[in-house]
Amino acid sequence: MNREGTPLPVFRVVMNRPAAPQTQSAPASNTASGPDWTPAQQAAIHTEGGSLYVSAAAGSGKTAVLTRRIIEKIRRGGDVRRLLVVTFTVSAAGEMRTRIRDGLQKELAANPGSRHLQAQSILTGRAKICTIDSFCADLVRSNFHALGLAPDFRIADGAEEELLRRAVLTEVFEQFYAGEDADFLEGVAQFSTQKNDEGYFQTVLSILDWLDSLPYPLEQFSRFMEQWDPACTGGLYASPWFAEAARHARHVLARAVACYDRIETALGEDASLQTAWGDVFAAERAALASLVERIDAEDWAGFAAALQRGVFGSLQGRRVKAESSETLRRKAWIQELREQCRKDVRKLHPGIYWGSQADYGQDLEKFYPVLRGLSRVLEAFYARDWELKRAKNTLTFSDITHCALRLLVADYDWTTGALRRTALAEELAAQLDEIYIDEFQDTNLSQNLLFEAVSRAGENLFCVGDVKQSIYRFRRAMPELFLQKLASARPVGQGFPAAVHLSQNFRSAEGVLTFANRFFERLMRADACGLDYDADQRLYTGTAYPEGDYEPELHLIELYGETDGVDAAGADAGQDESAPDSDERKARAQARLCARRIREMMAEGRTVSDRAAGRQRPMRYSDIAVLMRSAKDRARVYIQELQQAGIPCWSETAASYFENYEVLFTLAFLEAIDNPWSDLSLTAALRSPFFGFTSGQLAALRAGGRRESMYDSLARAASAGDGQAAAAVRTIARYRELSMNQPVYRLVWQIYMDFSLFAVVAGMDQGERRQENLRQIYRYARQYENSSLKGLYGFLRYMERAREQTERLEAVSPAPAGDYVRICTIHKSKGLEYPVVFLCGSDVRFNMSDLSGKLLLHDRLGLGSRLRDLDKKLEYTTLARDAIELALRRETIAEELRVLYVAMTRAREKLIVTACIREDKPGATLRRIGLSQLAPDPYMELTQAGCALDWILGAALRHTVSVPLRTEYSIPESGEQYDTYPLRFQRWDEASLSAPLAVEQSRSAAAAAAPDDLAEVARRLTYEYPFAGLSQVPAKVSVSDLKGMRLQDEDGKPLYDKAYLAARPAFAQQPGLSPQQAGTALHKFMQFFDYGGPAPEKQLEQMQARGIVSDREAAAVDLARVRRFLQSPLAARIRQSPRAYSEYRFTSDLPAKQYRPDLTGPAADARVLLQGVVDLFFEEGDGLVVVDYKTDRNADPAYFQHKYKLQMDLYSAAVSRIVGKPVRERIIYAFHMNQEIPV
Secondary structure (H helix, E strand, C coil), X not given: CCCXXXXXXXXXXXXXXXXXXXXXXXXXXXXXXXXXXXXXHHHHHHCCCCCEEEEECCCCCHHHHHHHHHHHHHXXXXXXXXXXXXXXXXXXXXXXXXXXXXXXXXXXXXXXXXXXXXXXXXXXXXXXXXXXXXXXXXXXXXXXXXXXXXCCCEECCHHHHHXXXXXXXXXXXXXXXXXXXXHHHHHHHHHCCCCCXXXXXXXXXXXXXXXXXXXXXXXXXXXXXXXXXXXXXXXXXXCHHHHHHHHHHHHHHHXXXXXXXXXXXXXXXXXXXXXXXXXXXXXXXXXXXXXXXXXXXXCHHHHHHHHHXXXXXXXXXXXXXXXXXXXXXXXXXXXXXXXXXXXXXXXXXXXXXXXXXXXXXXXXXXXXXXXXXXXXXXXXXXXXXHHXXXXXXXXXXXXXXHHHHHHHEEEECCCCXXXXXXXXXXXXXXXXXXXXXXXXXXXXXXXXXXXXXXXXXXXXXXXXXXXXXXXXXXXXXXXXXXXXXXXXXXXXXXXXXXXXXXXXXXXXXXXXXXXXXXXXXXXXXXXXXXXXXXXXXXXXXXXXXXXXXXXXXXXXXXXXXXCCCCCCCXXXXXXXXXXXXXXXXXXXXXXXXXXXXXXXXXXXXXXXXXXXXXXXXXXXXXXXXXXECCCCCCHHHHHHHHHHCCCCEECCCCCEHHHCHHHHHXXXXXXXXXXXXXXXXXXXXXXXXXXXXXXXXXXXXHHCCCCXXXXXXXXXXXXXXXXXXXXHHHHHHHHHHHHHHCCHHHHHHHHHHHHCHXXXXXXXXXXXXXXXXXXXXXXXXHHHHCXXXXXXXXXXXXXXXXXXXXXXXXXXXXXXCCCCEEEEEHHHHCCCCEEEEEEECCCXXXXXXXXXXXXXXXXXXXXXXXXXECCCCEEECCHHHHHHHHHHHHHHHHHHHHHHHHHHCCEEEEEEEEEEEECCCHHHHHHHHHHHCCCCCHHHHHHCCCEHHHXXXXXXXXXXXXXXXXXXXXXXXXXXXXXXXXXEEXXXXXXXXXXXXXXXXXXXXXXXXXXXXXXXXXXXXCCCCCCHHHHHCXXXXXXXXXXXXCCXXXXXXXXXXXXXXXXXXXXXXXXXXXXXXXXXXXXXXXXXXXXXXXXXXXXXXXXXXXXXXCHHHHHHCCHHHHHXXXXXHHHHHHHHCCCEEEEEEEEEEEEHHHCCCCCCCXXXXXXXXXXXXXXXXXXXXXXXXXXXEECCCCCCHHHHXXXXXXXXXHHHHXXXXXXXXXXXXXXXXXXXXXXXXXX
């Protein structure tokens, strides 16, 4: 393939000064302006003569070394204009330029007569210090004509790119439908449902996103297609997918063999166990070892046959005699360890390991045509996409990268990685004496090719980074590229390329470093993470701290009751992180613990090292950071709890930008202007400050015409003389006209001015931030109008895409000035450091949602998909998909470990780790982790973890702090020597953290001097508002809100652990209402049912004619069940009653403690407004009978009695107070069972 074509002009003016000769030199002595560099740092600064790769650990002074090397290069006669410095972010580029300028100024101050330094200091502004995107954009703009582009092209943002991509792909799909392409239609059938082709459409979009970061997308896709070509493949066992699966199987089986070795040792120490079980375990161990041998011998057929025959025997009937307490203990852990091995081996997927050559061939034959169709779709897309972008004069960042590759790379060999450069690349390389690349671990393949192309055959690169801190896999970073360079390098002084390891840490205290080293040297291994945490990767102390408390802390909070699986349960855990109650409960418990520890440290007068002043000083709130993997829905909880404890704090990720009230109502108004007949948008706009309608007014509008749209109701009210409605109609009409005649940004600004929105939001809480959020909408509108898109409708779709792409675009919230605790994600903290770091939420499960899709994509293994048998109407997995899932899972977990490394290395003096675990399960969790340590396997320990807490508990169990835990839960000793480094381990009960923070009684020795005064000061400073707890209680609740709360028995345990699921999967549902909707329809029918009226069928027809129930609702009403109800004794009692009330709406109140049982003091007795609707109650004798209809599909009366007891209690109390009669009976009528259930 030849991509060179016509020679292209260079993109920068060639310097007149020739390149200086480069020779390897010994490290020079430190300059007067520099610090005391370590030998490794000096080597990184002064070694010349070829490419140098610097692996710089956290806190090792990477940026200072990079800056000093550049300054030394210039000081020795180099020209700043002949250097290329590439950073990861724009802000990092600006900081680097400032550092270089300041460094040159210091050199100039030491050598004021140097004309060279004077000139270089002035020329710093022209230095090529930029991001890779900026470098590519400059290159493309300077050579636009060679690419057939206009010189003034613009770069689209992500939302606009998504809209353009969807438009082009829609056009391509229509083209293929018109051509009736058989392969294309097969792809639609494989990936879409019968309703539409959205599944296939989304599949193509995901492939396009994946290909964006690859150098030559179509060529790369063709290479991956070859893996599926039946004519090219070497068979099942030669495929890269099987190699991946076999690698995983060997790890699983080798660990199982090690476990059985440990079991056999234990059996040999107990005669009764050996007699009963010895032969079974020996046979099982031999079978496992045989499987490992077959893998090593690549006897795949024998391996599959042996695995299919089975490995494990039966212990049934093998009774252990003479069971002493020690025998019982040993018997228990042997059985548990055996069961762990059984589960691991059982997970060796039959589709991978038992598949035959014939099955594999059938999968290839079935999927290859789909890939053929995909290839043609991609070719058509890229051709049309490029044509349209040239016409619109618009490119994306991925386009810029690919254009730069076209300009610089003439040919690339995928097999060897060799490239042939264009004439432009040769000319550009001659202009650059050295290329400095920061954060190289976050480079992708396309960027690496660009660096190689502009270098002198890869001989003048200075790459610095840390693979252990590569945490941008979601941006397609490939840390393996840096690992490959480091593996090819030699030690300094033995030739080039050379490698230097900066391992001395100048940030953290020894206690933090010791904990991190012991933690990561156990888990970070090459077979799972790509590198071993060895002597080159360890962190060595480079800063001396005065004596003090630097020991890391691990706090484990034990939760009680139902928590939806918050225990660290490894890969088998069932925790659902989408469950908001569980997630908030864990966050709140940990936030309260953070508040407690912060207040304790402040009260203790903790000091921190002030490096600038060279002394100790009292700790401030700004010295503290609270880090978490994801701040979604959690930062808000931490802010609430810390502020309630009197601790100032701030988080830029506390809320999504699109969740802010002012953003919501502004966009709702714009949507109402675009389409007034959108009921949801118009209702939100009417309820907002734009119009100020109350809920009651909106209900009155709708009451007059239930079948018409809200806008029609508004117009009808306006015609009837409603002045507020008329003003709203006129306003909407005016802005609709404006939207057709002026750009969106002018419309937005006009709305702001007409409604004085900036003044409106200024009076709200955090008014300045809200004003900035409004300005951000205006900036979005300007950005949109500057694109190739126009119109209000397009802008609203643009905002939808922006919201989808960013998921949680952060609210505009500049950091406040002053002393505050910072709450942020681990990713946001990268590059920062704090004296005290709280690492929270390590119990949150790893996000593996990307692995659940039908199609999986991998940069090395290509594509793998589940396949659909259209004749049998079933879907099955394939070797390729399962192998790719294994690889992606391993890489995802490896990145989670690197994220943890980044978090731990942010701490300078104190690292405090918090996590939650279910109270009734810590024994099981700790035993599972402890048993896995009997046959230690770092690969399995890493890859089988479900959350970071699994690793952290593993580290704790290897420490002397675990001795009481091992005794309490009968966890057998692993035989390893315990760690003894300083570590504080503390367990907490959730209840102890729900109480107000205790006031420290002993303040100082001065307390005795004036006890009364100090006591009064302490009382005032620690005063807590007695009604603070009510900030978490709404002023008004409904019975529905309360009936969803979990009921507990007298022991505090939930009565029902799981909800009854009646819904059927979507593909199995018939057209019509869902079970829940059908139940609502039945309730509506009973609400208006007249017990003295005509037959139910006739009444249903009348309700349908009057619009009370819709046609679909009428069809869903089960009249047979209604008739059986009318024949029941309960219906007879209702008919005989002198007075019955149906759908009775009431308003009452209840004590706040009934909503929040944890409230104490005066707040517990505060009254909360309660609203509800009673299905029916009737008078009987001197009392009342309360009836509630239920359509739940459950046949257990106890289910209804327990689940709805609180609801019936509230109904009874309310109607008794309102009517003035006692409730004598409460009845639930269960339509599903046709049964009266007393409550």
